[in-house]
Amino acid sequence: MSTKKKYSLFPGCLMPTEQYAYELSVREVLPLLDVELLDVDDFSCCGEPMKSVNQLLTIYLSARNLAIAEKHHHDLFVPCPMCHLALSETKRILDADQSMKERVNVMLSAEGLTYHGKINVVHTVDLLHDHIGLEAIKNKVKTPLSGLKIAAHYGCHLIRPSEIGRPDDSENPQKIEAILKAIGAEPVDYAQKLDCCGAPLLANLPESALTKTGQKLQAVQDQGIQGFVDVCPWCHKMFDSRQTKAGETVAAKLEVPVLYLTQLLGLALGVNSEKLGLDLNLSPVEKLVFKEGK
Amino acid sequence: MRRIGVFVCHCGINIAQTVDVEALTEYASHLDGVVVAKHYKYMCSDVGATLIKDAIKEFKLDAVVVASCSPRMHEHTFRRVVCDGGVNPYRLEIANIREQCSWAHTDKEKATEKAKALIRSSVGKAHLLEPLKTSTLKVTPEALVIGGGIAGIQTSLDLANDGFKVYLVEREPSIGGHMSQLDKTFPTLDCSSCILTPKMMEVANHQNIELLSYSEVVGVEGSIGNYTVKIKKKPRYVDIDKCTGCGDCATACRLKDRIVSEFNQGMGKRGAAYMPFPQAVPLKYTIDSSKCLFLTKGKCGDEPLCKKACAQGAINFDQKEEIVERKVGAIIVATGYDLMDPASLYEYGYSKSDDVITTLELERLISSSGPTKGEILRPSNQTKPKSVTFILCVGSRDETQCTWCCRIGCMTALKHAYLLREKLGEDVEINVCYNDIRSYGKGYEEFYRKVRGLHTNMFRGRPSEVRNMKDHLKIDIFDTTTNKLFEIKTELVVIVPAMVPRKDTIDFARMLRLTLSGDGFFLEAHPKLRPVDTFVNGIFIAGCCQGPKDIQDTVSQASGAASRAATILSKEEMEIDPLIAAVDEEICTGCGICVEVCPYEARTLNEKTRIAEVNEALCAGCGGCISACPSNASIHKNFTKKQLLNMVDDIM
Numbered sequence: 001m002s003t004k005k006k007y008s009l010f011p012g013c014l015m016p017t018e019q020y021a022y023e024l025s026v027r028e029v030l031p032l033l034d035v036e037l038l039d040v041d042d043f044s045c046c047g048e049p050m051k052s053v054n055q056l057l058t059i060y061l062s063a064r065n066l067a068i069a070e071k072h073h074h075d076l077f078v079p080c081p082m083c084h085l086a087l088s089e090t091k092r093i094l095d096a097d098q099s100m101k102e103r104v105n106v107m108l109s110a111e112g113l114t115y116h117g118k119i120n121v122v123h124t125v126d127l128l129h130d131h132i133g134l135e136a137i138k139n140k141v142k143t144p145l146s147g148l149k150i151a152a153h154y155g156c157h158l159i160r161p162s163e164i165g166r167p168d169d170s171e172n173p174q175k176i177e178a179i180l181k182a183i184g185a186e187p188v189d190y191a192q193k194l195d196c197c198g199a200p201l202l203a204n205l206p207e208s209a210l211t212k213t214g215q216k217l218q219a220v221q222d223q224g225i226q227g228f229v230d231v232c233p234w235c236h237k238m239f240d241s242r243q244t245k246a247g248e249t250v251a252a253k254l255e256v257p258v259l260y261l262t263q264l265l266g267l268a269l270g271v272n273s274e275k276l277g278l279d280l281n282l283s284p285v286e287k288l289v290f291k292e293g294k
Numbered sequence: 295m296r297r298i299g300v301f302v303c304h305c306g307i308n309i310a311q312t313v314d315v316e317a318l319t320e321y322a323s324h325l326d327g328v329v330v331a332k333h334y335k336y337m338c339s340d341v342g343a344t345l346i347k348d349a350i351k352e353f354k355l356d357a358v359v360v361a362s363c364s365p366r367m368h369e370h371t372f373r374r375v376v377c378d379g380g381v382n383p384y385r386l387e388i389a390n391i392r393e394q395c396s397w398a399h400t401d402k403e404k405a406t407e408k409a410k411a412l413i414r415s416s417v418g419k420a421h422l423l424e425p426l427k428t429s430t431l432k433v434t435p436e437a438l439v440i441g442g443g444i445a446g447i448q449t450s451l452d453l454a455n456d457g458f459k460v461y462l463v464e465r466e467p468s469i470g471g472h473m474s475q476l477d478k479t480f481p482t483l484d485c486s487s488c489i490l491t492p493k494m495m496e497v498a499n500h501q502n503i504e505l506l507s508y509s510e511v512v513g514v515e516g517s518i519g520n521y522t523v524k525i526k527k528k529p530r531y532v533d534i535d536k537c538t539g540c541g542d543c544a545t546a547c548r549l550k551d552r553i554v555s556e557f558n559q560g561m562g563k564r565g566a567a568y569m570p571f572p573q574a575v576p577l578k579y580t581i582d583s584s585k586c587l588f589l590t591k592g593k594c595g596d597e598p599l600c601k602k603a604c605a606q607g608a609i610n611f612d613q614k615e616e617i618v619e620r621k622v623g624a625i626i627v628a629t630g631y632d633l634m635d636p637a638s639l640y641e642y643g644y645s646k647s648d649d650v651i652t653t654l655e656l657e658r659l660i661s662s663s664g665p666t667k668g669e670i671l672r673p674s675n676q677t678k679p680k681s682v683t684f685i686l687c688v689g690s691r692d693e694t695q696c697t698w699c700c701r702i703g704c705m706t707a708l709k710h711a712y713l714l715r716e717k718l719g720e721d722v723e724i725n726v727c728y729n730d731i732r733s734y735g736k737g738y739e740e741f742y743r744k745v746r747g748l749h750t751n752m753f754r755g756r757p758s759e760v761r762n763m764k765d766h767l768k769i770d771i772f773d774t775t776t777n778k779l780f781e782i783k784t785e786l787v788v789i790v791p792a793m794v795p796r797k798d799t800i801d802f803a804r805m806l807r808l809t810l811s812g813d814g815f816f817l818e819a820h821p822k823l824r825p826v827d828t829f830v831n832g833i834f835i836a837g838c839c840q841g842p843k844d845i846q847d848t849v850s851q852a853s854g855a856a857s858r859a860a861t862i863l864s865k866e867e868m869e870i871d872p873l874i875a876a877v878d879e880e881i882c883t884g885c886g887i888c889v890e891v892c893p894y895e896a897r898t899l900n901e902k903t904r905i906a907e908v909n910e911a912l913c914a915g916c917g918g919c920i921s922a923c924p925s926n927a928s929i930h931k932n933f934t935k936k937q938l939l940n941m942v943d944d945i946m
Binding site: 169171172189191192194 | 639640641763768
C-alpha cells in the first residue's frame with residue numbers, strides 16, 4: 001500500500017463560486033490516485049487581479065496565503081493557473097530578494113504570520129504528470145478512452161512567462177498530451193493549440209474575446225476532434241459556458257464537448273459522471289462517445 | 295641608491311580630468327630616490343618619448359617609472375624608449391593610473407590620493423628592479439592551419455606563396471567548408487564553386503602545402519616558434535595513392551542512396567562509399583566506417599561490392615588510425631562555425647513541418663548539383679511553392695538564445711529572394727520577416743534596394759508562431775511599421791538560424807590553451823588592434839571561429855592571420871621575454887612539484903643535481919610554479935617576493 005501524498009488545497013475565487021465542476025472532479029479524482037487534500041482556513045485572494053494596479057499588494061496577498069499554507073507543512077495545490085502564477089511569481093521574488101522578503105514579513109507580522117519559502121506550489125498538470133506520475137495513473141485506469149480524439153488547451157497563465165518556471169514548456173507543452181495518452185485517449189496536435197481563450201479581453205472587448213474563443217473551437221470542430229480539455233476555470237468559462245455565444249461570432253454552430261482534464265480523467269478511472277459534475281458543463285458533453293464506467 | 299625618474303601622463307584628459315597630474319608630479323619628485331619627475335599630455339607620443347630619453351641622459355637615471363595606462367597597452371612602447379635612452383628595458387615600472395584609477399573614479403581628490411599611492415609603490419619596486427637580458431630561440435619556418443574552409447584555404451595559400459611549408463588539417467573528407475555548399479554569393483551573385491574550386495585545386499597542387507584531409511589535431515605542445523603537433527589521420531579505408539576518384543565503389547555500394555548526405559543538409563542521399571560532392575579535394579572516395587556494412591557488421595554479402603568493383607585495388611579494410619607529428623612555428627585556427635539547431639525554437643515550426651527549411655538547406659535546393667538538381671520543390675510533396683516566406687534572426691539577437699547578430703542572415707535571405715524570383719517567376723509571392731535589414735557592406739545596400747524592387751513583401755517584426763495547416767503554413771506576425779497583426783499564408787518557410795560556435799570549441803580551446811569570449815567563439819587579443827592574434831603567442835585565429843562574418847571579411851582576416859604568422863616564421867631566431875620563472879639553486883630541494891604543476895612542460899628535474907630547471911623557450915611566465923614551490927626556490931624574474939612586498943609596504 002502506497003502512502004498518501006498530502007497537499008493543502010488553494011481553491012481561488014472562481015472554483016468555489018461558479019466552476020464547481022472543477023472542484024468536484026478534483027476532489028473526486030485525486031484521492032483515487034493516493035492524494036489527500038487538506039482544506040485550510042483563512043486563505044484570501046491570490047492577488048493576481050490587482051497586479052496591474054498595485055504589485056506590492058499582489059505580493060503581500062500571495063505571501064500571506066503562502067505563509068498560512070506553510071503552517072501546515074504540505075505543498076500547496078493550486079488548480080487555478082492564474083492563482084498559481086501569482087503564488088509562484090511571489091515565491092520567486094521573495095526567495096531571490098531578501099529585502100523584499102523582510103518588507104513583506106513586517107506586513108505579515110500584524111497577523112503573526114511569517115513567510116519562509118519552505119513549500120512548493122503545484123498545479124493540476126504537474127501534480128498529475130510529475131508528482132503522481134503517468135505509470136500510477138495508467139495503473140488506475142478502469143475504462144481506457146481508446147480512440148477518443150482530444151484537443152488539449154493549456155492556457156497562457158500555466159505556461160508563461162517561462163522565466164519564472166512554469167509547469168510546462170511555453171512553446172511546446174506536452175504534459176497534458178502525455179496524461180491523455182496514459183488514459184488511452186488520442187491527443188491531437190492542432191495548429192491553434194497555443195491560441196488564447198479570449199478571457200483577458202472579456203471585460204473591455206467582449207466581441208473580440210468571444211471571436212478568439214469561437215475561432216479556436218471552430219478549428220477544433222473542423223478537424224474532427226471529438227473533445228476538448230482544459231485545466232483553467234477562466235478558459236473553461238469561455239470554451240464551455242460561452243460556447244454558443246462564441247459560435248455566433250464566427251457564424252458557426254459549435255458543438256464541442258469541453259471538459260476539465262480532471263473530469264475526463266475521472267471518467268477513465270471509472271467515476272460516474274454526476275460525481276464529476278459533468279451535468280454542470282454547458283457544452284454538449286453527452287456527445288463524447290465511449291463506454292462510461294458505472 | 296637608485297636614480298629614478300617618474301613620468302606622469304595626462305592621456306589627453308583621460309587621466310588629467312580625474313587626477314591632479316601637477317600635484318602628482320610634485321609629490322613624486324620628493325619620493326625616496328626620485329631625482330626627476332615630469333608630466334606631459336601624451337607620454338606615448340614622440341615628444342613624450344624624447345622627454346624621457348633626455349631626462350635619462352640629463353639626470354643619469356638608472357630606473358624609470360611611467361604613470362600612465364595599463365602595461366598591457368604601452369609597456370612595450372616605453373620599454374623601447376627606456377632602452378633607446380640607455381637604461382635596461384626591464385628597469386621600467388608602469389603605474390597604472392588610468393584603468394585602475396582615473397577611469398574607475400570620479401572624486402578628483404580621492405583619485406589623486408590613490409594615484410599617489412600607486413606611484414609610491416611603483417617607485418618602491420623600481421628600487422629593486424633587476425636588469426634582465428632577452429635570450430633567443432630558433433624558429434621552425436612551417437605553419438599549421440586547422441580547418442579547410444575558405445579561411446583555412448586562404449591562409450594556407452598566402453603562407454605557401456610566401457615560401458613557408460604549410461600543413462592544412464581538415465576533419466572532413468574534403469576541404470571547402472560551408473562555402474562549398476553555397477550556390478551563389480552575395481552581393482555580386484558570383485557562383486560559389488566557380489570562385490572556390492580553383493583555390494581548392496591550388497591547395498591540392500601546391501608544393502608547399504601538405505593537405506591532411508579526414509584528419510584531426512589531437513595534441514599541441516611547445517610554444518611560439520616551436521610547436522609540436524599531433525595529428526590523427528582517420529582511416530578512409532581507401533588508399534588515396536591508388537584511388538582515381540572514378541566512383542565505381544560508390545555505384546557498387548550496397549547502401550547506395552540509403553544514407554543521409556550531410557553535405558546536402560540531409561536533403562539528399564549517399565552510400566557508405568562516398569565523395570561528399572563532385573568537386574571534392576582531394577578527389578578521393580571515403581568509406582563511412584559508422585555505416586559501412588562490412589565495418590559495422592563484419593559482413594557485406596559474400597564480399598564487399600566496393601572492393602570487387604575497384605579496378606585499382608584501392609579499397610583497404612585493414613587501414614588503421616594513425617597519429618603523425620609535425621613541428622611548426624605558428625598555428626592558425628580556422629575551424630569555422632555551426633548553425634543553431636532551429637528545432638529548439640519550437641514556435642518556428644522546424645520540427646513540425648518538412649516545409650520549414652533553413653537557408654543552408656535552401657542553398658542545396660537552389661544548387662544545380664543539389665538533391666533536386668536546382669529545382670525549388672517543397673520537401674513535403676515535391677511541388678513548386680506558390681509562396682515563400684523568409685524568417686530572419688531565428689535565435690539571433692535574442693536574449694534567450696544567441697545575443698549576437700549573425701551578420702550574414704539579412705544578405706543571405708535577400709540573395710535567396712532574388713534567386714527565387716529568378717527561378718520561380720513573377721507569380722510567386724515572396725515575403726521577408728525581418729527585424730532590421732543590416733546591409734552594411736560594400737554594395738550590400740544597393741542589392742537590398744534591388745530586391746525590394748522585385749515585389750518582395752517586407753514585414754518588420756518577429757513572427758510569433760509558424761502553424762502547420764497540413765497543406766500550407768500560416769505565420770502570425772505583428773508588423774511594427776504599420777502596427778498591424780498579419781497572418782501570412784505560405785507554402786515554404788525558410789528560416790535563417792543563428793551562427794553559433796562549433797560544438798567542440800571548448801575542448802579544442804582547452805587543448806590549444808585559447809580563451810573564449812562570452813558568446814563561446816575564440817577571443818582575439820584585442821578587438822581592434824590585434825584582431826587575429828590570441829593570448830597564446832604564435833597562435834592566430836581567422837574566419838567564423840572568431841565570430842560571425844561573411845566571406846569577404848573571412849578572406850581578409852585569413853590573409854591578415856597569414857601575414858601575422860609570417861612575421862614570426864620569417865625570422866630565423868626570435869627574442870624571448872625574460873620575465874619568466876627562475877630557480878634559486880641554493881634553496882631548491884628537488885621535490886619536483888613545479889614539474890607537475892607546469893602547464894607548459896617548461897620545468898624539468900635534473901636527475902644528477904636534483905635541482906629543478908626552467909626551459910626558457912617553453913616558460914610562459916604564468917607563475918604557477920612560484921605559488922606551488924614549498925621552499926620558495928621558484929622565483930619569477932622581476933616579480934620576486936622582496937619586490938612585491940616592497941610595493942605592498944609602500945602602498946600601505
